[in-house]
Amino acid sequence: MAEKHAAAPLEDIMVAMDVVDNLRHQQTLVDRELDVESRRERLLERLRTMYAAQGIEVPDHVLQEGIAALEEERFKYEPVPSSWRTKLAHIWISRGRWGKPVGFLAVVGAVFYSVYFVTDVLPERKMLVGLPTQIERVVTEINQTAKDSTVASDAQTLASNAMRAIDSGNTDIAQSILSNLQDLEAKLKRSYDIRVVARQNQNSGIWRRPPNNAKGRNYYLIVEAIGTDKQPVELLIFNQENNQAKRTKVWGLRVDEATFMAVAADKKDDGIIQNNIVGRKPVGVLEPEYRIATSGATITEW
Structure with missing residues (x-):
């Protein structure tokens, strides 16, 4: 039978396919006529009449081939079994529907990542390297x-801690230690004189009542730091009365009553x-060298 089908002319095959298509559109008729072999002839006659009415002359062997093909379910579309390949093919075919939104989201994502990479990743990498x-x-x-070897030793300890932080990926800690080292360097290199303030309408000294001593007095000279450029220098001064540090250009320095x-x-x-x-x-030290008697205690408010 397969050899017979393979040898059939293309025109006959096309007509047979048409016959099958017509038969499928009249499935009720087919089901009724094919039930019994004797009805096959009646179905054949009906097909002859139908094509003749359309002015189409179809040989009986082609009509019979069409009926046989219907019985054998030739020319019938069988859907491809579902698999990951068919699902992937359906997704690809429908790309026109989802492609633009997904493409837009991909572009937006790429832009955001680019900004993040430039503003966060690259600076952090450069910082790690530097x-x-x-x-x-x-x-x-x-x-x-x-001038004090203890200061240099303490700085080396801080540097070692920073290097360990870098190795552990704790760049924030390493950066904080670096800032402390830079402050220490700046403080060592700074040079200034401590001078008693003597401007008009401004106190050069004050006294304060100490806590829990109503009869006692703490004496302070109001002083300022003057740099080598003759300009006031702002320093971080610790207030012994409230235990807070404050950056200021003028502060009180505690002295004894005689001074x-x-x-x-x-x-x-x-x-x-x-x-x-x-x-x-002077340069190279952290604390001032005083020419008067003082405990070194300071205040920033009075």
């Missing part, structure tokens, strides 16, 4: 500037304090 070099440079400067009275008498004489330099902070 941090060890910066830390080494600052520590070298501190070692060369510090306080001597400065007061100096100013009262002609309004000018002759010995107004009470301390000096």
Whole structure:
């Protein structure tokens, strides 16, 4: 039978397919006529009549081939079994429907990632690469500037902690340590004089009642730091009364009563304090060197 089908002319096959199509559209008729072999002839006659009415002459063997093909379910579309390949093919075919929205989201995602990469990832990578070099440079400067070996040793300890933080990926900690080292370097390299304030309408000294001592007095000279450029220097000063640090250009320095009275008498004489330099902070040290008797305690408010 297969060889017979293969040898059939293309025109006969096309007509047979048409016969099958017509028969499918008249399935009720087919089901009734094919039930019994004797009815096959009646179905054949009906097909002859139908095509003749359309002015189409179809040989009987072609009509019979069409009936046989219907019985054998030839020319019938069988859907491809569902699989991951067919699902993938359906997705690809429907890309015109979902392609633009997905493409738009992909573009938006790419833009956001690009911004994130440029503003966050790249700076952090550069910082990771540059941090060890910066830390080494600052520590070298501190070692060369510090006059006290303890300061240099403490700086090296901080640097080691920073390097461990970098190795652990804790860049925030490493950056914080680097900032502390930079502050230490700046403080070591800074030089200034500590001078008693002697401007018009501004106190050069004050006294305060200490807590829990109604009869006692704490004496303070109001001082300022003057840099090598003759300009006031803003410093971080710790207030012993409230335990808070504050950046300021003027603060109170605690002295004993005799020193306080001597400065007061100096100013009262002609309004000018002759010995107004009470301390000096040279390069290489962290704390000032005072020329007067003082505990070093300070206040920022009065």
